Amino acid sequence: MWVEELTIENIKCFDKLSLKFSSKANPRPHWITLLSENGGGKTTLLQSLALMLAGPESASQLLPRPIGWLKNENMAGKISVRLHKDENDSGNFGEQKKRVSFGYTQHVSGSQPITIRSKQHNQPGIHESPDKALTWLRQNAFSPHSEGWFAAGYGAFRRLTRSNQVIVPTLDTPSRYTNFLSQFNEGEELAAFQQWMIYLDYRDAKQSDPAAKRLFELGVAAINGLLPAGVKYDSIDSEGRILFDVKGVKVSTAGLSDGYRSILGLAGDLVWRLISAFPNSTNPLGEKGVVLIDELDIHLHPLWQRNIAELLRRQFPNIQFIVTTHSPMVAAGAGADALTLKVSGEAEAVLPITQNLYSMDVDKILRSEAFGLISTFSPQTEKKLNRFSELQSRPVPLKKNEAEELTQLSLFVSETNPFGIEAFSPDIEKRINKIAKDLTK
Structure with missing residues (x-):
């Protein structure tokens, strides 16, 4: 089994969001990395997917009272998934033995009475939308006696x-x-x-x-x-x-x-x-199967973060891993064929990362579309470097206090070498020496 698509509506920070994992170019990506800032909804997406992979009965055990799960308590939440059947997953769908893609939906009610498909629900809970596909999945994919249909999730x-x-x-x-x-x-x-x-x-x-x-x-x-x-x-x-x-x-x-x-x-x-x-x-x-891992990088030293995706893929080569992370090294370590998606809960958008993260160093990854950092320097160092750049580009003569400030900043730059260069360019060095000479007059 693997996941082709997940859609959620009125769930936590999302009005509606759809994640498509399968495409013609890459119908079954083995590694999917979800990125976002804190509070962007990564954990919500993995938990929503877990409820669908577990099946209706198991979902009700995992989340018996989904308080706080609805963005708007006056409306029902909705989670839909499309699953793909592997050859080793048991069961055939009636006479249509070629059918391998199955979609089904579950609704979520919260603290307010909600009507779902003409039926009122006064208590928080998870409610299935019965159809032929779900009936079949319940008898095959979610049955304790079925072979295959493997899925597991880790917080x-x-x-x-x-x-x-x-x-x-x-x-x-x-x-x-x-x-x-x-x-x-x-x-x-x-x-x-x-x-x-x-x-x-x-x-x-x-x-x-x-x-x-x-x-x-x-x-x-x-x-x-x-x-x-x-x-x-x-x-x-x-x-x-x-x-x-x-x-x-x-x-x-x-x-x-x-x-x-x-x-x-x-x-x-x-x-x-x-x-x-x-x-x-x-x-x-x-x-084959699906494994969800939230914040894969947690507790791991950067050396381990760098290798963990490759190691997991090597030990479990046919698992579809769907992971969240804040680590650029985990995102890069997944390899050239990984699907990387950046999720924005506030904007309710999904940005497929097209840059080749696996071929970049950490600094470039952090400043790429995947993480969007303007600078990888500390805020204090960035402030000094910006001021240094501003002052050294001004026309001379500088005011005395500005010239003194530039001299101190030039010492900081030369001593700490934040740009990783052997020395200042001749023009900048000549300019700083002139400013320092003027200060002594």
């Missing part, structure tokens, strides 16, 4: 539990709504990483289960592939603690930094859910 506050308690070995098939819990509950801990590793290790040790051993090794390889150099999985000790080798030192998951725990929680949870969604697959990490 900005991804937390791997710090508990060192022994977890009872289990790997129950998760309910679909749990795939998106961390997007709606900031306190939700991602404990699946510990659960599936301990479970598979237990099966291998106690039952000599070759399938468990293979899945365990597959998961460990994926996780090691996402960690920085010098950090890798080590072992599970007798107390049920998962240990990592951090540059020669064994550290339990509880002792790892937030950055490591964020990636481990996400990667471990994703591996487990892919295994559950494709139980008969020889390569569950290579299956």
